[in-house]
Amino acid sequence: MTVTVTPSDEAGTGRSGTGRLRSGRALRAQTVEEIRMTLEQGERLLVTFVIPILGLVLFSTVPIVTTGTPKRVDFYAPSVLALAVVSTAMVNLAIATGFERSWGVLKRLGTTPLGSATLLGAKVLSVLAVEVVQVIVLGGIAVALGWRPGAGAGVAVAGELLGTVAFSGIGFLLAGTLRAEVTLAVANGLYVVMLGISGIMFPIAKLGAFAHVARLLPAGALVDALRPALTSGAHASLEAWLTLAVWAVLAPGAAVAAFSFE
Amino acid sequence: MAVIEAKGLHVAFGNVVAVEDVSITVGAGEVVTLIGPNGAGKTTTVETLEGYRSPDSGSVRVLGLDPVADRAALAPRIGVMLQEGGTYPGLSARRALTLFASYYDNARPVDEMLDLTGLTAVASTPAKRLSGGERRRLALALALVGRPEVAFLDEPTAGVDPEGRVVVRSIVRSLASQGAAVLLTTHELAEAERVASRVVIVDHGRVVAEGKPAELVTTAQEILFAAPTGIDVASLAAALMAPVTEVTPGEYRVATAASPQAIAGLTAWLAEHNLPLADLRAGRQSLEDAYMRITASIDKDDAQASGRTR
Numbered sequence: 001m002t003v004t005v006t007p008s009d010e011a012g013t014g015r016s017g018t019g020r021l022r023s024g025r026a027l028r029a030q031t032v033e034e035i036r037m038t039l040e041q042g043e044r045l046l047v048t049f050v051i052p053i054l055g056l057v058l059f060s061t062v063p064i065v066t067t068g069t070p071k072r073v074d075f076y077a078p079s080v081l082a083l084a085v086v087s088t089a090m091v092n093l094a095i096a097t098g099f100e101r102s103w104g105v106l107k108r109l110g111t112t113p114l115g116s117a118t119l120l121g122a123k124v125l126s127v128l129a130v131e132v133v134q135v136i137v138l139g140g141i142a143v144a145l146g147w148r149p150g151a152g153a154g155v156a157v158a159g160e161l162l163g164t165v166a167f168s169g170i171g172f173l174l175a176g177t178l179r180a181e182v183t184l185a186v187a188n189g190l191y192v193v194m195l196g197i198s199g200i201m202f203p204i205a206k207l208g209a210f211a212h213v214a215r216l217l218p219a220g221a222l223v224d225a226l227r228p229a230l231t232s233g234a235h236a237s238l239e240a241w242l243t244l245a246v247w248a249v250l251a252p253g254a255a256v257a258a259f260s261f262e
Numbered sequence: 263m264a265v266i267e268a269k270g271l272h273v274a275f276g277n278v279v280a281v282e283d284v285s286i287t288v289g290a291g292e293v294v295t296l297i298g299p300n301g302a303g304k305t306t307t308v309e310t311l312e313g314y315r316s317p318d319s320g321s322v323r324v325l326g327l328d329p330v331a332d333r334a335a336l337a338p339r340i341g342v343m344l345q346e347g348g349t350y351p352g353l354s355a356r357r358a359l360t361l362f363a364s365y366y367d368n369a370r371p372v373d374e375m376l377d378l379t380g381l382t383a384v385a386s387t388p389a390k391r392l393s394g395g396e397r398r399r400l401a402l403a404l405a406l407v408g409r410p411e412v413a414f415l416d417e418p419t420a421g422v423d424p425e426g427r428v429v430v431r432s433i434v435r436s437l438a439s440q441g442a443a444v445l446l447t448t449h450e451l452a453e454a455e456r457v458a459s460r461v462v463i464v465d466h467g468r469v470v471a472e473g474k475p476a477e478l479v480t481t482a483q484e485i486l487f488a489a490p491t492g493i494d495v496a497s498l499a500a501a502l503m504a505p506v507t508e509v510t511p512g513e514y515r516v517a518t519a520a521s522p523q524a525i526a527g528l529t530a531w532l533a534e535h536n537l538p539l540a541d542l543r544a545g546r547q548s549l550e551d552a553y554m555r556i557t558a559s560i561d562k563d564d565a566q567a568s569g570r571t572r
Contacts, residue, residue: 029364037352104347111312111342112365112408115334262314 027118027125034126038092047087047191048130052080052138055201060145065202069231077142077149078156078227079200084134085160086194086219089127089167090174091187097123097175098183106261116261127168131160152229155236159229162241162248163222169251170218176259194219199227215239218247265290265412265443266311270320273306280306282467283320286445290411293434293444295458297451299557303467304447305345308414311445312342324412338366341410343401345417345447351390355381355400358389359407366408379403380429395422402430406437413437415446419453431457451553463556471556478552485516485524488541489532501531512540520544 038044059065060073067075100106109119139149149156170190174183195201197210198219204211214220224240266288273281281303288294296304309315311322313329313336322329327336342348350358355376363369376382379399389397402418415434419427434457438444448454454461455475463471463478471478491511499506504518518524525544532539 026365029361033353033357033361037350041352100350103349103351104344105350107314108342108344108348108404110314111333111337111340112362113334113337114365115337 023113023115023118026114027122030114030119030122031125031129034096034122035129037096038088038126038130044092044095047091047188048084048134049137051195052083052087052134053141055083055195056080056138056141057145059201060142068203071146073142073145073147074231075203075227077139077147078230079223080138080142081135081156081160081230082163082198082219082223082226083195083200084131084138085163085167085222086191088130088134089164090171091191092130093123093127093168093171094174094187095180095184097172098178098180098187101175101261102180104262110261124164124168127164131164135160149230150228152236155229156226159222159225159241159244162225162244163218166218166222166244166247166251169248169253169255172255172259173251176255176261199223216243218244218251221247264288264323265325266294266445267323268307268311268317268320269322271307271310271317271322272319273303273310273315274318279467281310281317284464284467284469285320286462286469288443288445290443291438291441292459293438293446293457294460294462295454296445296447296462296464297449297454297553298464300449302464304449304464305416307464308416308445308447312340312414338408339411341405341408341413343398343405343413343415343418345420348401349389349397349404352388354386354388355392355403356385358400359403362404362407368409369407370409372407375403375407378433380426393423395426398422399426399429402433406433411442413442413444413446415444417447417449419448419450427453463553465557471552478556483517483519484544485518485520485528486513486541486543487516487528487539488513489537489539493535493537498528498531502527 038048056073056076056079060076063072069075097106106119110116143149171187174186178186194217197207197214198204198217199214200219200223204214204220204224207214215224221240221243224237225244228236264287266286268284268286271281271284272279284303284307286294286296286307296307298304306315310317311324311329313324313333316330324336325339329336353361356372359372359375363372373382376385379402381396381399381403384392384396389400392400398418398421402415405413405415413434418430418434422430431453434444434446438459446457458475460473461471461475461478462469486509489512491508493508493514495506495508495514498516502516502518502524504516504524506514506516509515516524516528525542528542529539
């Protein structure tokens with residue numbers, strides 16, 4: 001029944017040695033292209049770099065908010081490192097993926113040998129790569145402003161990774177269920193809300209009774225998990241890690257269940 | 263041997279039936295054109311063959327494989343051009359082709375694809391700044407960069423200028439001459455007539471006619487002519503010994519083979535009655551005539567049928 005026009009060494013199997021070679025090459029090319037597309041667009045750089053950098057410099061040098069830390073930058077360095085994850089894993093990923101869905105790109109990729117697993121892998125790798133750049137840039141600026149990270153760098157990396165899982169789950173959930181324009185609005189809206197009430201701009205305790213709710217939001221939990229690790233003398237919050245872990249399970253789970261490619 | 267095969271395909275979205283009953287086969291080296299009005303079920307048929315959805319009943323096979331279950335095995339061997347979209351607006355043709363080429367083991371060189379589709383001059387322009395026709399040609403290039411054995415091209419010439427159409431047609435022909443099976447859709451008859459080895463006319467989710475363009479256009483045994491309204495058709499019918507009807511006011515149809523004798527008889531009768539002849543078509547119809555005749559008779563049947571959910 002099979003008519004082979006071009007000799008193809010893996011006709012009908014799809015998973016031979018060259019298949020693995022191909023998916024490695026495709027993963028690399030797709031990841032590089034995803035990173036390039038993120039870094040060449042001004043509006044994406046606004047949420048990933050410009051706003052966090054401006055916030056870090058402004059709030060660390062100008063006494064606008066009482067932070068309760070010896071140095072203001074000790075409060076804002078963990079804040080913007082959490083914001084980096086929110087901006088890249090959620091806002092950027094959601095908007096990019098949402099528009100790719102509306103342009104028919106996701107649908108089209110579905111009939112190429114790329115495969116949804118490789119595409120997902122490329123998107124996650126590109127998010128991680130952009131986050132590494134953010135950590136270097138934002139961390140470097142914070143150090144220049146006098147921040148000295150605590151001993152918990154390894155713990156902080158774990159927090160960033162767990163946060164990335166949770167926020168990319170939310171990003172994919174938005175992109176795969178809403179219209180692109182709605183995804184754009186909701187993702188940016190959530191960014192602003194989380195910036196405001198998740199202990200990023202000012203200590204969560206200042207929210208009074210609402211602080212309990214804010215701590216259950218993923219950004220609040222991420223900030224609470226990162227801050228002790230990155231600030232000497234503070235101790236880790238089990239509640240924050242548990243909350244973050246729950247988001248890291250629920251959000252990707254919901255995305256997998258609800259995501260539509262068309 | 264069939265490379266693309268749909269048998270009794272039926273696809274519904276909720277209670278809207280998009281494809282009622284479609285059977286098609288496309289062999290290696292063949293270009294089959296699905297033609298029909300908008301909403302006839304062309305895109306649904308093609309997308310079911312591409313594996314985007316499973317048929318509600320009937321079966322689809324591509325290269326002997328199930329497009330949904332065997333997606334991973336089929337993907338390297340098929341090329342798809344969607345009815346619209348499917349390209350990154352921010353990527354230039356060169357970047358998009360380079361990216362897509364990385365998905366395949368034996369992809370065609372990017373420069374060759376740019377040249378083939380006439381996009382070399384605009385290779386570095388982001389897709390969003392290309393003209394509609396250039397974007398369609400980019401989508402075609404992306405469909406073919408992996409050297410597909412099977413190509414599904416949904417409206418490849420829609421919005422493409424005349425020069426671009428020539429390019430698209432020659433690409434489709436050379437693809438088939440290299441042995442690929444090509445299924446394409448169009449709602450433009452001239453396009454189908456130029457490129458297809460076989461034409462399948464679909465309407466209301468059903469195949470209503472099928473054949474080589476030449477077969478479809480010559481099946482009609484009729485002479486069409488235009489003359490003043492209200493001529494004596496009974497007298498003319500008697501003279502020609504064939505039924506004559508006034509199809510629309512001033513347009514007449516003689517149901518007989520378009521022989522020189524019949525035409526001479528017609529013109530003689532008109533001369534005798536001192537009637538002008540405004541238009542005369544006989545013998546080979548255009549595909550458009552055939553198409554209008556076939557779909558019109560379907561619509562008539564349809565109006566009589568009742569209770570069908572569409």
